[in-house]
Amino acid sequence: MAKLSRGTPITYGSIDKPSTNPTGVISIEIIDxxxxxxxxxxxxxxxxxxxxxxxxxxxxxxxxxxxxxVSHCTYNQRKTLNLTGVVLSNNHxxxxxxxxDSTITKANSMFGAPFSAGMKLNVNFIDWQEVNSEPTPPVxxxxxxxSNAGLGNFTITNAExxxxxxxxxxxxxxxIEYLSVAHGGDDTITD
Amino acid sequence: MSYRNxxxxxxxxxxxxxxxxxxxxxxxxxxxxxxxVVVSFVSAQENPPESGNMDIQxxxxxxxxxxxxxxxxALDVHEATVSEIDTALGSELLPGINQAGDFFHYFGKQxxxxxxxxxxDMVVSEMFTITFAAALGDF
Numbered sequence: 116m117a118k119l120s121r122g123t124p125i126t127y128g129s130i131d132k133p134s135t136n137p138t139g140v141i142s143i144e145i146i147d148x149x150x151x152x153x154x155x156x157x158x159x160x161x162x163x164x165x166x167x168x169x170x171x172x173x174x175x176x177x178x179x180x181x182x183x184x185v186s187h188c189t190y191n192q193r194k195t196l197n198l199t200g201v202v203l204s205n206n207h208x209x210x211x212x213x214x215x216d217s218t219i220t221k222a223n224s225m226f227g228a229p230f231s232a233g234m235k236l237n238v239n240f241i242d243w244q245e246v247n248s249e250p251t252p253p254v255x256x257x258x259x260x261x262s263n264a265g266l267g268n269f270t271i272t273n274a275e276x277x278x279x280x281x282x283x284x285x286x287x288x289x290x291i292e293y294l295s296v297a298h299g300g301d302d303t304i305t306d
Numbered sequence: 307m308s309y310r311n312x313x314x315x316x317x318x319x320x321x322x323x324x325x326x327x328x329x330x331x332x333x334x335x336x337x338x339x340x341x342x343v344v345v346s347f348v349s350a351q352e353n354p355p356e357s358g359n360m361d362i363q364x365x366x367x368x369x370x371x372x373x374x375x376x377x378x379x380a381l382d383v384h385e386a387t388v389s390e391i392d393t394a395l396g397s398e399l400l401p402g403i404n405q406a407g408d409f410f411h412y413f414g415k416q417x418x419x420x421x422x423x424x425x426x427d428m429v430v431s432e433m434f435t436i437t438f439a440a441a442l443g444d445f
Contacts, residue, residue, distance in 0.1 A: 128355075140356075162354045201354050219411075219445045281416040283354065283439065 129163050140203065141166070142239035143288075144253035145230045145271065156230040158211040160255035161200035161286065168245055169195045192294045196246060196269050198238070199287045202226045207256040226276065226284050236269040236290040268292050307409070310347040312442055313362050316410040318345045320403040321366070324394040325387050340429065341370035341383050343391065348435075359441040361416060366391055366434040368421070373428035381430075388421055388432050395436055406444065413439040 145157040172189040179185050204222040206215050212224045239252035239261055247265030254261060269290035278284040314331040321343055322329040330338060332346025344367045350360040368391060370384035395418060403412045416439060421432035
């Protein structure tokens, strides 16, 4: 029987729905380590309408007298994560801002949590190892299971919070992680 | 209760406080006497996906009979009711639809159109169509 007549497993959508995360929510955590110790500025969750991961590098070329590229190198290898989604109220004991409420007030408090570019971003996304944080992803009301098999160690480079008329308020976060030049090494927290 | 029942009940209860004529829900088991306001749920679409929150479209219709069999001064009552509904659906007042304990929460309005007037057999109908974001829950 042809494969197509039965269906084929394909990654679908921004959120897989294994039994470990049936509500389809990703947990995120923002940590300020500028003072030498970790201060958590946000620990909550979002419906991620889009999670985008890009691998990038800068390049340099050597050319001969005819202008032909005879050699090139890449450097500044990095991966860039873009998260877009709606932030939820997060009725969870570990929530930051704190509070175990399922209210609009708590949702507003989570949306308005102050943080800055340059802070660390941890993500709990079990089904996407490149995004999932290493070593300890955060948990939240609707995403309580974690996996330590993550490769994410991101720093926020850009963040936007949008409240527009006729729509839910949304966060857009861009974060970057520089990668080891030696590809044989682990992509770990020490990168 | 379903989204349909819950949102119709919430809208009807809210509008009943604003107008002086009966407010009925779309599917009812009572005889309609005009003038009246009929609230009916049209459709809902989940937004954001997987959240359980819905973008709900509703129609609010003011109906009056303006011939000899209609109530005296029916047209004046009709015009006044349309005006009251118009005000009640304004962004300033509509958040008042959120009542404690009704397991319905209105977040905000997305679109509104009307009143669109129709006259048929001396029954005048004016219809407002409104789309708003809402959830079943007491937030």
